[in-house]
Amino acid sequence: MLTELTLRNNPSLIEAFTGIPADVFWAKVAEMAAKLPEYEDARHSREGRQRAIGAGRKFAHPLAQRVVAISSYLRLHVPQAVIGLMFEISQYDISRDLRRLLPLIQDVLPCPDLWEIEKEEPGSLMPLTFEQLTDAHALVDATEQRVSRPGKDNETRKQFFSGKKKAFTIKTQLVTDGEHHIVAITTAVPGAVHDKKLSDKACTLERLPDGCEVEADKGYQGMAEQVSLVTVVNPETGKVQEVPRITVRIPFKKPKGKDLTKEERAFNHQVGAFRVRVEHCIGWAKNWAILANRFRCDHSIYTSVMRTICGLVNAQTQRWQAARASANCA
Structure with a gap:
């Protein structure tokens, strides 16, 4: 399994899996971590949401590992189950994060x-x-x-x-x-x-x-x-x-x-x-x-x-x- 520690100790893996230089990637992850509480509050209080704030299954992995998994999926486009095996994340969580994390990733990029x-x-x-x-x-x-x-x-x-x-x-x-x-x-x-x-x-x-x-x-x-x-x-x-x-x-x-x-x-x-x-x-x-x-x-x-x-x-x-x-x- 590729943990956050493994990825930090092997910068070449980050660029190989995501296409992003390791120093740039970790800087963006730090920006996302700072924005995450406000982003989650906005997501939980959005119009039309039926679940109570705080309800639902919690993610068991750190933000950095989730972001590198999604970034790897975008770069490699192998089956989600394969990405899940690489990072010990379930295929369901990969699928959920495609919807949940992409807007947060966009917040720290010069998106059009x-x-x-x-x-x-x-x-x-x-x-x-x-x-x-x-x-x-x-x-x-x-x-x-x-x-x-x-x-x-x-x-x-x-x-x-x-x-x-x-x-x-x-x-x-x-x-x-x-x-x-x-x-x-x-x-x-x-x-x-x-x-x-x-x-x-x-x-x-x-x-x-x-x-x-x-x-x-x-x-x-x-x-x-x-x-x-x-x-x-x-x-x-x-x-x-x-x-x-x-x-x-x-x-x-x-x-x-x-x-x-x-x-x-x-x-x-x-x-x-x-x-x-x-x-x-x-x-x-x-x-x-x-x-x-x-x-x-x-x-x-x-x-x-x-x-x-x-x-x-x-x-x-x-x-x-x-x-x-x-x-x-x-």
Whole structure:
């Protein structure tokens, strides 16, 4: 069995099991331990809870051991029973902690904003700020993951069948800046939802700050036409004119029976060379095997899992960017 003492005495095990350097991991566990009493009070007093505060079976393992077990499950995605054997925790406790500890883990990570789908009024949307978009660029893309065949009727299955992947999937949209920081994700939707439709449902354009530049792939055709106009005064001529609130750059699609012009190919290359950074972020998130293989857990926790891993990716990005900046200053 891997106890907390064993893990503290073998730092390499922490990084091997969780993908997080040992010193960073233990620092985050200390932050979680400080937040745990307040977090548990809020969880026990939440609206709709039926059990009395303090009721229910107690966890028999220390917080650190529970966190490393959940982190290992996210990273390795082996059966929960195997993780339980490694840390002498029951499979039931692993399953319970996936719901109970992920919000606490998110509290100590630089997690992206969560955009609810069709649950927020347009006037209540919290837009991103230029402070969140380091270079005033917003890169938009969606990623989908295979899931087991859902439901028992064809209507339910059609909702999850992705024509692109030819499989049952679940989909999430990510928004990053040009510096590889994941700044927002949407709640997960069935895989049959088109990327552009998901963007519209999430009110992506409405959530972006004035003056930013948006890059997306060819699946987002028509996004530029949806941008609202703002009235500005030309400082040189004094003329009042209407201009798009934000700039949207989408690659040109090849017309049927025709070729793209040289200028259009050059534009596509320019957009693709910059937009690939959101693909990098998606690829890094899939270093956590739970997002790379078939998702075996309940769909209701998918968004929480995705947000947690995006927070881990952001923390990883911040570490290597800080190391690079430090090396450049040396």
